[in-house]
Amino acid sequence: PNRHLLGKYKDEGTLAAACAAGNYQFINIAFLKVFGNGQTANQNLVGHCDTSTPDSCSSIGTNITTCQQQGVKVLLSLGGALGSYSFTSESSA
Secondary structure (H helix, E strand, C coil), X not given: CCEEEECCCHHHCCHHHHXXXXXXXXXXXXXXEEECCCCCCEECCCCCCCXXXXXXXXXXXXXXXXXXXXXXXXXXXXXXXXXXXXXXCCCCC
């Protein structure tokens, strides 16, 4: 299957554009690098939105819905090489 990793680079275009191109069955949004253990979730979406600014990333949710309507599965990568993340129990996973 054709896959695409979105979120790591500024010049990769939008999620909606990647889905509309018709080249991908799966798009993986990378990386949710801070989560769990009472921490506020934080994701690095360089060039797509500023996660520290309220509502800056609302278009990502709209784009996910658009992609799903086109039959593209949108996944979220948890963790990465660096970050602060954990699950405190099996149920929190």
